[in-house]
Structure formats: structure tokens, C-alpha cells
Amino acid sequence: MGILEVKNLNLGFECECGFRQALYDVSFSLECGKMHALVGESGCGKTISAMSILKLLPKTAYITGGEIIFKGKDILKMSGHDLQKLRGAKIALIPQDPMTSLNPLYTIGDQLLEVIKIHQGLQGKDAFNKAVEALELVQIPCAKERLKAYPHEFSGGMKQRAIIAMALACNAEILIADEPTTALDVTIQAQIMSLLKNIQSDTNTAILLITHDLALVGENADYVSVMYAGRIVEKAPADEFFNKPEHPYTLALLKSMPASKRSEKLQTITGQPPTIQQFINGCKFHPRCSQCMDICKNVVPPVYYVGENHFSACFLNKDDNCSQD
Ligand SMILES: Nc1ncnc2c1ncn2[C@@H]1O[C@H](COP(=O)(O)OP(=O)(O)O)[C@@H](O)[C@H]1O
Ligand code: SF4
Ligand SMILES: [Mg+2]
Incomplete structure (x- = not known):
């Protein structure tokens, strides 16, 4: 059981063209003394997922379903006064731009x-x-x-x-670090990450690390959730994420990782993730997926468990599905 559980979070924005959904059934949990990384390209919904935890969302954002349970209480149902106490005191944010x-x-x-x-x-x-x-x-x-x-x-x-x-x-019992080192040079990045890591083990803090830098994930995270177009498409313990990745989007992200250890040629993922205005039927990754099948264009792939605490939302994993206790 985690200290914080995000369950089936659905969120959308009231835009000029009407209501547009931005998060689809996002679920993940944070555990004391562990670092959970949320990764994915820009625009996939990482920041709004994190800001939902603090209920610090733009006025045009609406949470249309789900729960965020912190120590048995649903943050989404908390009064303004309780939320104020929670922010800063229990759950602290380390933003990308510290001046904010x-x-x-x-x-x-x-x-x-x-x-x-x-x-x-x-x-x-x-x-x-x-x-x-x-x-x-x-x-x-x-x-x-x-x-x-x-x-x-x-x-x-x-x-x-x-x-x-x-x-x-x-x-604070939970630290949310949203791209905390993006604005810093590489040496300082490493120092800040090792500081977060020390805090995590010394004070048993739960950390949500949001990043598009998979090298940081490899060195620091315990669990990884991969987001694509507002959905978590793969979740795995960090070692399995790197050694046994399943989802084609995860594989594409790993291939685009500029790591010296990887022997293959660096590849960029062609195309862009969709904006919330562009509705895509079926699997939202299908226009960019080299393994796309007919079913992918019409049906949203469910979550298939491929190992303990490891799932992939891809039809290719249909036959690997194993039950989770
Ligand atoms: N205030 C807003 N109004 C409308 N759409 C928004 C707003 N903020 C974010 N979005 C959209 O929600 C999606 C997720 O954004 P965000 O969580 O910031 O992505 P990430 O942090 O992964 O880069 C994006 O498509 C973005 O354009
Ligand atoms: S469900 Fe289909 S389109 Fe989506 S990632 Fe899997 S194979 Fe590719
Ligand atoms: Mg962001």
C-alpha cells in the first residue's frame, strides 16, 4: 500500500472548441522511501497529473472522475482549508523553474x-x-x-x-519534482538528483519524479510509469523498465535515449504526440506505431499484466496477460 494512490483520474479542459479530455484513467501510487518516475514526451499529461495531487490546476481544468487517496482521505474531496494544510506541509512541489x-x-x-x-x-x-x-x-x-x-x-x-x-x-512526506533539473547544467543536475536520493532514503520521503530524461530515471527511480496522450501505457519496476520493456512507445523512448551504454544507433520517434484537440480512436499511439494492427485503430487497448507490478496497454501483450494478486 502506497502513501498516495491516484486512482482512475480523468481530467479535461473547457476549451474554445468545447470540453477536451486530457487524462484518461490515470492510476499510480507513491510509496514511502521510493522514487516513482513519470516519463513521456512533452504534452503527455505529466504536469497536470502531478498538479492534480495538489489540486493546483488551471481554472478551465475539470476533474471528471477518480480519486487521489492520501492516508485514507480523498484529496479531491478536501476543503480549501485542508488542502492548504496539505500543500507545503505534507506534499511539497519542486518545480522546473525555482523562481515560481x-x-x-x-x-x-x-x-x-x-x-x-x-x-x-x-x-x-x-x-x-x-x-x-x-x-x-x-x-x-x-x-x-x-x-x-x-x-x-x-x-x-x-x-x-x-x-x-x-x-x-x-x-513533507511527499516530494513532487516536476523536471527539477531541466534548467540546470549536467553536473548540477547530478548533484540535485543525488540530494533527492539521499533525502528519500534518510527521511523515507516518497518522491514523484517527472522527467523526460531517461538517464535520470535509470540512475534514481524505483518504479516508472510511461505516459502517452493522457494515459499510462506502461508501468514497471525500474529494472524491468530498462531490461524488459514491452510497450512500443516505451521501446521508442528507450531507442531515443542518448546513453553511451546503448550500442544501437540513436533514433528519434517520428511524429508528435497528439494535442488534446486531436481525437484519435483506438490506441492513441497507433499513428506512430510501427507494429499497428487493425484492432489498434478502433479499440482502446486494455492493461495487460506482463509481470509483477508490470503492465503494458498494448494488444501485442494480450497473450502474456497474467493475473495480479
Ligand atoms: N490550461 C490548459 N488549457 C488547455 N489545455 C492544457 C492546459 N494545460 C495543459 N493543457 C494540455 O494538457 C496536455 C498535458 O499537458 P501537461 O500535463 O503540461 O504535459 P507534460 O507535463 O507531459 O508536458 C497537453 O496537451 C496540454 O496542451
Ligand atoms: S496497441 Fe497497437 S498501435 Fe498501440 S502500441 Fe500496441 S501495437 Fe502499437
Ligand atoms: Mg510538464
């Missing part, structure tokens, strides 16, 4: 102290010491001095560290 979380008008120390005062009930020197400790924990050197700095005086990597420090300071 940091206020440029206040020092890092002011912002960190505010979090500590609210969530840990500390005041004065105790709160200050805790803030220093939090920055040290995320390996920011000269922490005492750095508390006086404004966000613009921090590099991108340091801003992300400061946001992670804030999440830790309020003892």
Missing part, C-alpha cells in the same frame, strides 16, 4: 524561517538555527551568510536546493 516558488522580494532566510515558524512552531534563535541546519542539509556552503541572500543572488542549482530545504523544513 521563491519570492524575489524576500531573502532566502525570511522565506525559510517563515516555513519553519509555521510548520515546526519554532521562534527566534531556535528557528534561525533550524534554518541554518536546513541549508547545510542541502549542502549550501556558508549557510549562515547565505540566509541573508535574495533569490537572484543564488544560482539555479542553489535555488533548487533552497526549495528542497523548505520542503524538508516542513517535514
Whole structure:
């Protein structure tokens, strides 16, 4: 049992041309001390799936079905007051652009102290010491001095560290990291990922890592869910994801992975994922799938279990289906 279960989440947008569905029966769970990666090309629904967990969605978004259970309670049914308590305190977001979380008008120390005062009930020197400790924990050197700095005086990597420090300071049980290293250079990316990994094991935090970088997934994740056009098309433990991938879209993603270890020639996936305005019958990957069959054009493939905690939503896996306890 996970600390958070997203079950059959359906979501759509009210657009100029009418209502358009963007998420179809999205289900996944997060476990304490584990990292679950959500991967897929841009526009596949990763961010809106994550933002649904915090109920931080655009005004035009409507959740039309499903549940998001956190410690036995459905987040989707929570009052505004309970949601406020949940955000930041229990479930923290590490965004792609750290400036969206940091206020440029206040020092890092002011912002960190505010979090500590609210969530840990500390005041004065105790709160200050805790803030220093939090920055040290995320390996920011000269922490005492750095508390006086404004966000613009921090590099991108340091801003992300400061946001992670804030999440830790309020003892968040779940961290949602949406492309947390995309804006950073490769060395800093690796440092931030190893920081997240340490936090995960030291504090038993559950992490949802959203990324299109499969190398990060290979090095860090425990489970992987692959999204395509608003649906999870394959889910697997990370080792099986790399060693025994099933879904043609997963295979295409892996072939496009610029990893030195892979001997095959790098291939890009031809075409683009559909927008929510473009309705595609049957399997939404069929226009791009080299193994497309007639049935794929008309029928949505169900989920077939191909191993323990490993499924693929592809008709090619029909005969592999095994029951899950
Ligand atoms: N405010 C919005 N109004 C209409 N469509 C949106 C809005 N936000 C996102 N979408 C659409 O929802 C789909 C999923 O978006 P998103 O979750 O941001 O994808 P990802 O994070 O995987 O790149 C995309 O097709 C996107 O165009
Ligand atoms: S269901 Fe058909 S079109 Fe879809 S991924 Fe499988 S083989 Fe390709
Ligand atoms: Mg996104």
C-alpha cells in the first residue's frame, strides 16, 4: 500500500472548441522511501497529473472522475482549508523553474524561517538555527551568510536546493519534482538528483519524479510509469523498465535515449504526440506505431499484466496477460 494512490483520474479542459479530455484513467501510487518516475514526451499529461495531487490546476481544468487517496482521505474531496494544510506541509512541489516558488522580494532566510515558524512552531534563535541546519542539509556552503541572500543572488542549482530545504523544513512526506533539473547544467543536475536520493532514503520521503530524461530515471527511480496522450501505457519496476520493456512507445523512448551504454544507433520517434484537440480512436499511439494492427485503430487497448507490478496497454501483450494478486 502506497502513501498516495491516484486512482482512475480523468481530467479535461473547457476549451474554445468545447470540453477536451486530457487524462484518461490515470492510476499510480507513491510509496514511502521510493522514487516513482513519470516519463513521456512533452504534452503527455505529466504536469497536470502531478498538479492534480495538489489540486493546483488551471481554472478551465475539470476533474471528471477518480480519486487521489492520501492516508485514507480523498484529496479531491478536501476543503480549501485542508488542502492548504496539505500543500507545503505534507506534499511539497519542486518545480522546473525555482523562481515560481521563491519570492524575489524576500531573502532566502525570511522565506525559510517563515516555513519553519509555521510548520515546526519554532521562534527566534531556535528557528534561525533550524534554518541554518536546513541549508547545510542541502549542502549550501556558508549557510549562515547565505540566509541573508535574495533569490537572484543564488544560482539555479542553489535555488533548487533552497526549495528542497523548505520542503524538508516542513517535514513533507511527499516530494513532487516536476523536471527539477531541466534548467540546470549536467553536473548540477547530478548533484540535485543525488540530494533527492539521499533525502528519500534518510527521511523515507516518497518522491514523484517527472522527467523526460531517461538517464535520470535509470540512475534514481524505483518504479516508472510511461505516459502517452493522457494515459499510462506502461508501468514497471525500474529494472524491468530498462531490461524488459514491452510497450512500443516505451521501446521508442528507450531507442531515443542518448546513453553511451546503448550500442544501437540513436533514433528519434517520428511524429508528435497528439494535442488534446486531436481525437484519435483506438490506441492513441497507433499513428506512430510501427507494429499497428487493425484492432489498434478502433479499440482502446486494455492493461495487460506482463509481470509483477508490470503492465503494458498494448494488444501485442494480450497473450502474456497474467493475473495480479
Ligand atoms: N490550461 C490548459 N488549457 C488547455 N489545455 C492544457 C492546459 N494545460 C495543459 N493543457 C494540455 O494538457 C496536455 C498535458 O499537458 P501537461 O500535463 O503540461 O504535459 P507534460 O507535463 O507531459 O508536458 C497537453 O496537451 C496540454 O496542451
Ligand atoms: S496497441 Fe497497437 S498501435 Fe498501440 S502500441 Fe500496441 S501495437 Fe502499437
Ligand atoms: Mg510538464
